[in-house]
Amino acid sequence: MPMVHLGAAKKTLPAQLAHAGFNRRLAPVRSSSESKATVESALAEPAPQQGPSMTAQVAIILATTPIVEVLATVFAACGTFFGLLGRMDIWKATKKESFDAVHKAQNVLTASLESLRQDRKDDQKAFTGSLESLRKSGEASLESLHQDRKDDQKALLASLESLRQDRKDDQKAFTGSLESLRKSGEASLESLRKSGEASLESLHQDRKDDQKAFTGSLESLRKNGEASLESLHQDRKDDQKAFTGSLESLRKSGEASLESLHQDRKDDQKALTVSLESLRKSGEASLESLRQDRKDDQKALLASLESLGKGIHGLELLRYADREAWKQDVLASEARQEGRLETRIADMKADSRATTLVCDFRSKSKRIKQRKTNNNSSSAAKPSKPEETLAEKS
Structure with a gap:
């Protein structure tokens, strides 16, 4: 019987499980040189004379450890077994060799199961140690963070106190500057009021002079407009007379032309x-x-x-x-x-x-x-x- 290739079994295992009706969640695959050596030594051992049936061993393996490599090996052995059953003529000729192959496969399964159990225990120990180290490092980091927080709080309180003192000093300086600005503003407003009154008086005088000049120009424009309007009325009357005469002549000529037509x-x-x-x-x-x-x-x-x-x-x-x-x-x-x-x-x-x-x-x-x-x-x-x-x- 040829050796079972574990990589090929890993690739074809999901399809075989779905075809066989297994919906159980599989554990992650792990392979090591120690498990490979165990499988090779199990293949080299002679088949035992008596032992439990293949179906019982497969049921025990499936009930104890649902691991991908074990299942792949089981399905590969089952496929080989059912293929041998399909060819009855070869099965009858090589019955003893087939039993030896089955026993070798059982030995391979047992050795693989043992190696996988040992790997699982080692991984569990390593995981427990890593968790303990992570817990200790986390506690130390938390303690350092608490200390840093206390230091930052103290520094923040000190900075707040200094800011309050600076605010008081700034308020005093701002009050003094406002008082000085108020006094200077009152003086400038008084000077601006006096200059504004003088400017307003001069503007009133200028407005009176401009109003007199504007009234004179409006009177002259009114007289010129009346004269122009009178001349336009006369021109309109003359144009209307000329237009009426031309219309009468055109009407007469049109009537004559219509009569001739x-x-x-x-x-x-x-x-x-x-x-x-x-x-x-x-x-x-x-x-x-x-x-x-x-x-x-x-x-x-x-x-x-x-x-x-x-x-x-x-x-x-x-x-x-x-x-x-x-x-x-x-x-x-x-x-x-x-x-x-x-x-x-x-x-x-x-x-x-x-x-x-x-x-x-x-x-x-x-x-x-x-x-x-x-x-x-x-x-x-x-x-x-x-x-x-x-x-x-x-």
Whole structure:
């Protein structure tokens, strides 16, 4: 059986304990050269012939000392034991060797337990000694602190007494300085009062002189302001008269221009009405001619179809079918012609509106130019040659 490595057992022990259901708090791990030597000597000893079972020994170890190394060794031995049980064929072949390995593991556990108990006793003794030394040093430090506190209290009382004496001396000196300052302040106040009365008298005299000068300047300014205000009133009256005259002239010229615009609009409306009437008449004539042409074509086609359809019965049927198709074509062509005619009429109306707007714009621009050259002129402006040509075209 190979030796159990304690470091590996320490690393894998928490997971093994959680898997086995142990929730007990473990003690800190301690390892020493003495425990290692004890384990090696226990491994070198032969296995005993008789002894307690492995389960009983493991239960005793767990009940007495719950230490990490003991538990790690126990779980490693148990793992080896259960692994050997899993392989029954090898267990049967090497039964005696397995028992020897188990006894060696028991010896290792016993030796490790003994060494750990001894280490625990040594640590407890060392801890007790360190606690005693710490207690003694703490008592000595406390005694020294008490003595230092007493010395500091005495020094503080002495310093307080000296501060009280200094305060009394300072108060006496401050009282003397206040008395001297009061006397000097009274003398300076008396001198300041006298000088202030003299300055106040001189200021009263200066104020009277300034008031007289200010009253004179205000009177002169009032007279100048009244004269300026009178001149401004006269200028305002003159400007108002001039503005009223210019407004009257502008009103008259505006009325004349408006009258001329009304007359131009009437003339343009008459010309547009005449052009629209002529267009309507020409459209009606063309529509009437188209209808007459359609009737003549229909009569000629019917005559030709009648002359051609006096043959065979099959030709008569064909003629009937062709007649129906021709009627549909004629109706479609009529609808198309009527749509074209309506579109043409709408276009003519739109062109007439555009022509009217152009004529109005040109006449207005012409009249504006004439007003700029001669404001007093009120003659109505006539349409130019391009305008008449455009109206005739529309």
